[in-house]
Amino acid sequence: MKFGVFYEFQLPRPWTDRSEYDLLQNALVQIEMADRLGYDYAWEVEHHFTEEYSHSSAPEVFLGAASQRTKNIRLGHGIIQLPTNHISRVAERVATLDLLSHGRVELGTGEGSTTTEIHPFHIRFRDKREIWEESIQALIPMFTEQGCEFHGQYIDFPLRNVLPKPFQKPHPPLWTACSNLGTIEFAGQRGMGALGFQFVSPEAATAWVNCYYNNITKRLNKLADYQINPNIAMVCGFMCAETDELAYEKAAGWTFFIFALQYYSKHGYAEPGKLNMWEKYLEWRETPKAQEALHTGLIGSPDTIRQKLREYEKSNVDQVILLNQSGKNTHEDICASLELFAREVMPEFRDREPEHQAWKRKVLAGEIQLEEIDTTPFQKFMGQPDEHLAQSMTSANLKKLLDERKRSETVG
Numbered sequence: 001m002k003f004g005v006f007y008e009f010q011l012p013r014p015w016t017d018r019s020e021y022d023l024l025q026n027a028l029v030q031i032e033m034a035d036r037l038g039y040d041y042a043w044e045v046e047h048h049f050t051e052e053y054s055h056s057s058a059p060e061v062f063l064g065a066a067s068q069r070t071k072n073i074r075l076g077h078g079i080i081q082l083p084t085n086h087i088s089r090v091a092e093r094v095a096t097l098d099l100l101s102h103g104r105v106e107l108g109t110g111e112g113s114t115t116t117e118i119h120p121f122h123i124r125f126r127d128k129r130e131i132w133e134e135s136i137q138a139l140i141p142m143f144t145e146q147g148c149e150f151h152g153q154y155i156d157f158p159l160r161n162v163l164p165k166p167f168q169k170p171h172p173p174l175w176t177a178c179s180n181l182g183t184i185e186f187a188g189q190r191g192m193g194a195l196g197f198q199f200v201s202p203e204a205a206t207a208w209v210n211c212y213y214n215n216i217t218k219r220l221n222k223l224a225d226y227q228i229n230p231n232i233a234m235v236c237g238f239m240c241a242e243t244d245e246l247a248y249e250k251a252a253g254w255t256f257f258i259f260a261l262q263y264y265s266k267h268g269y270a271e272p273g274k275l276n277m278w279e280k281y282l283e284w285r286e287t288p289k290a291q292e293a294l295h296t297g298l299i300g301s302p303d304t305i306r307q308k309l310r311e312y313e314k315s316n317v318d319q320v321i322l323l324n325q326s327g328k329n330t331h332e333d334i335c336a337s338l339e340l341f342a343r344e345v346m347p348e349f350r351d352r353e354p355e356h357q358a359w360k361r362k363v364l365a366g367e368i369q370l371e372e373i374d375t376t377p378f379q380k381f382m383g384q385p386d387e388h389l390a391q392s393m394t395s396a397n398l399k400k401l402l403d404e405r406k407r408s409e410t411v412g
Helices: 019-037 059-067 087-100 115-121 125-144 182-190 202-218 244-250 252-267 277-284 288-294 302-314 331-344 346-351 353-364 395-407
Strands: 002-007 041-044 074-081 105-110 148-151 156-160 174-177 193-197 232-240 298-300 319-325
Touching: 002 019, 002 074, 002 346, 019 041, 019 059, 019 331, 041 059, 041 105, 041 319, 059 074, 059 087, 074 087, 074 174, 087 105, 087 125, 087 156, 105 125, 105 193, 115 125, 125 148, 174 182, 182 193, 182 202, 202 232, 202 302, 202 353, 232 244, 232 252, 232 302, 232 331, 244 298, 244 331, 252 277, 252 288, 252 319, 298 302, 302 331, 302 346, 319 331, 331 346, 346 353
Parallel strands: 002 041, 002 319, 041 074, 074 105, 105 174, 174 193, 193 232, 232 298, 232 319
Antiparallel strands: 148 156
16 A cells, blocks of 8 residues: 545635734645655645635646655646646646656646536636546647647647657656545546545445456546546545544544535635635534544554555555645644654654555456455545535536526527
């Protein structure tokens, strides 16, 4: 099992003139520390216009800075929103980062999640999946060919040599965002690494890991001529401290992450500058739901976290991505947590990584046949609402979304 750290750049109100500056500078220190401690990956998201939830709109700039302060840790886009970025600029920026980092880039891509993020880029929300697929088809040749062109329904790119080319040949490993469990199956079919959230149980993890690898080995349907990247990673709320009680005290950021994710999914985005997400969170965090959320994820003493990880290890999850830059978790607590985990927990699982890689090689070669497990009983990630967004929105919010889509009919 490998380990990564994950960054949304959450910044609850109130803000000062230095809030964003301190947030980014502290994150660089944390990633530099994670590199020294032996963590495998540092992942950063891309979001736009999402106050408090994510101030991470230019991941390529931040990861470029991180590339010069680290030596070994892989630098992951988790993810680049392809519909909101010109595809040649994606290729250029990813290749440049790969050259600067001596070939340490992991390329995660996705569609974007909300009309608030997508519509300002003159893209219709309903087209985002098709744009993502065309973008992948247009992107891959840009990494390898001296001249390429693409003429599709959404992307029209003339014959050009997109420069520079990445350090990794033929291209950095490909991942895709899995915001709901069904997209893990989709990622397997496309032959891309799956970036999702923590499974509700080890049994759910086993079902979805089997589904993913069975799709790669039996039902592969790639979008373009790229190298497959058989990997499944789960993002977990994280705080490691000397005792469970101390970890719970320091891990309130995880509950803010869950609250903000669910709130924005259900209610959409308020008028800029008007919503105080932190105040709404304070009302919610004393509820039973908040207390329940606090006890999910990898939060606790080294012994507690070790026991949880052993259960997920049995399911053959490839990577666990630790989210402890969330809410108002302090820089000092984040650093202490990363150090304690690396010293007391990580070595055991890193020592068994060769065994997992041997298992994976046999699965991909067909020497091990995985059981086809029904995934129907396991339909949500840890911390997600009981039903998918489309089912859980109120009538008023659904009407609001439909009205937004109707108004955007002429956009793009």
